[in-house]
Amino acid sequence: MPSADAARPSRCGACGEPSRVVGEALGLHGHGLRARQLYELLQTAGPSKTLEVVLRRYFCVRCSGITMVGPRGVVPRHLYGLGTILVALWMWSMWPLPAPKVRDALRPWRRSGDACIGRWASLERWARRLPWPNKLELPPGLRPREMARRRVQVALSYAPTGPPDAAAVMAGCVQVA
Ligand SMILES: [Zn+2]
Numbered sequence: 068m069p070s071a072d073a074a075r076p077s078r079c080g081a082c083g084e085p086s087r088v089v090g091e092a093l094g095l096h097g098h099g100l101r102a103r104q105l106y107e108l109l110q111t112a113g114p115s116k117t118l119e120v121v122l123r124r125y126f127c128v129r130c131s132g133i134t135m136v137g138p139r140g141v142v143p144r145h146l147y148g149l150g151t152i153l154v155a156l157w158m159w160s161m162w163p164l165p166a167p168k169v170r171d172a173l174r175p176w177r178r179s180g181d182a183c184i185g186r187w188a189s190l191e192r193w194a195r196r197l198p199w200p201n202k203l204e205l206p207p208g209l210r211p212r213e214m215a216r217r218r219v220q221v222a223l224s225y226a227p228t229g230p231p232d233a234a235a236v237m238a239g240c241v242q243v244a
Contacts, residue, residue, distance in 0.1 A: 071097030074123050074136050081132025086125070095134060098126040105141060106175050107148035111233035113173040115151055139241055142198065147173075150237040152193050153222050157236045159190050160215035166190050190215065200243045 075086050079095055086095035101122045106115040122137040140149045147155070151173060158169045166187035194215035203221065205214050223231050226239030 068121065069123075071123060071125075075125065076134055076136055079125075079127040079130060079132055080134035081127060082130040084127055084129045092128070094129060095125040095127055098124040098133060100124065101135065104146065105148050106146050106151060107140065108151045108154060108173065108233075108237070111154070111237060115147065115173055115175040117175045145197075147189075149199060149240055152197060153219060153236045153240045154233045155190060156193060156215040157219045157222075157233065160194075160212045160219055161231075163212065194218070199240070 075093075075095060075097070078085055084094045087093055101124055102119055103122060105118045105120045107118055108115050120138055120141055122135045122141070125134045125136065126132075127134065135143060142149050142152065145152065155169050155173055158164045158172065159166060164172075169190065170187040191211040194211040197218065199218070200221050203218065205217060209217070219236060221243060222236045222239035224239065225242040226235035229235055
């Protein structure tokens with residue numbers, strides 16, 4: 068795990084204040100560690116595994132906001148890791164599989180509760196609002212599955228050459244901010 072100094076982000080995630088300016092006091096102070104769960108595919112075929120990851124917290128002296136820094140592939144406020152989310156969007160938009168089938172293939176637990184039957188709302192939410200890639204502009208009027216496809220296409224465009232499969236999606240998405 069990198070030190071607080073090595074992992075310090077260049078800017079506050081809330082207000083954008085630079086974390087260090089030459090000749091001035093630090094703008095972002097290390098503020099401890101936070102452990103959280105992450106659902107992530109360790110292979111390209113499901114199910115996901117439940118992992119524990121540790122995030123570093125930084126406190127901004129200007130706005131009192133907290134910026135979290137974690138391992139690559141951790142998306143803030145998302146239980147699933149980035150690679151797994153992109154594979155889910157790939158299955159849903161490119162195969163295309165119905166949402167419950169995608170969920171059943173990828174989720175870390177096996178049994179289906181009543182609450183899980185029907186739609187899997189996470190897919191539409193990810194398609195619309197996943198904070199990745201950074202500068203994706205979606206034309207207005209796209210359906211959620213088409214938004215998902217645009218995101219998957221970005222991942223595939225950064226993948227090494229080969230078939231446009233789950234491995235390519237996972238390899239490509241970590242190359243893009
Ligand atoms: Zn701030």
